[in-house]
Amino acid sequence: MAKGTGTNRLIAVDLDDSIGRGPPDIEHERAVAIFDLIDENSFTPTGGHEGPFRLKLSLAERRLILEVRREDGKEVMTHILSLSPFRKIVKDYFVICESYYEAIKMGSPSRIEAIDMGRRGVHDEGSRLLQERLAGKIEVDFDTARRLFTLVCVLHWRG
Template identity: 70%
Template sequence: MTLPPNCRLIEVELDESIGRSTPDVEHERAVAIFDLIEENSFRPIGDEAGGPYRLKLSLVENKLVFAINREDGEQVVLHILSLTPFRRIVKDYYMICESYYDAIRSSTPSKIEAIDMGRRGLHNEGSQTLLDRLGGKIEVDFTTARRLFTLICVLHWRG
């Protein structure tokens, strides 16, 4: 899928409902947002005018709220996405990430590579789940879905 160049995010803001965390977590969130803005393909379904877009994320009762505005601040749409389908994947992803970081310190390169393949596989699964859940709401490519999934993961990370 190739969207026009103006169909992209230029800003991602985390609402105060998401809360603040440790400096390490805040750094990871900032990196995830930077990576997402750096390269993305994003358009609300049915918005033929195009972007670029500003995205404000907030949490309400275990749901992720996507408030999408145009560059000038005009509201485009509000989408609410349940985070329940991501619970298991995020939990498993963090467990395998811990195993990966432990392995880096003491395991063989082949074991590290095997764990990393599993980590990437779970990340892809989460990204595909996100892509499926956004279907009919927001058009993104797989790379953008991966970056959004990374951001969802760091929103859950408590450090």
């Protein structure tokens, strides 16, 4: 799938109050994840809808609610995504990220590189799962799935 150009892309991502706010470092990471996602993405809801699109994320009972609207605000779709299948991957990702940050402080370059490869592998696994779980509802390329998975992780991060 080609990178989103014209109509097949997100132009805004908003977080509902149901997500809650965190300390400044978490809010910064969320803002960076959103910026990266908007900066480059390929996002196409099924059904031949014309974009570009605005995405509003909210949480309810361990589910991520993706509300998709057109640029003019007209509702396109709402997709509810269970976060249960992501629980283990997100937990593993956080554990390996902690190891990575510790290795940066006092590890050798080869140790840092090995941990980083593992971190990227777990992130890729989560990205593929997200792409699979959205299939048939919202088509995203792998890079967009990676950016969305980063945002899902940041939404879980409590610091």
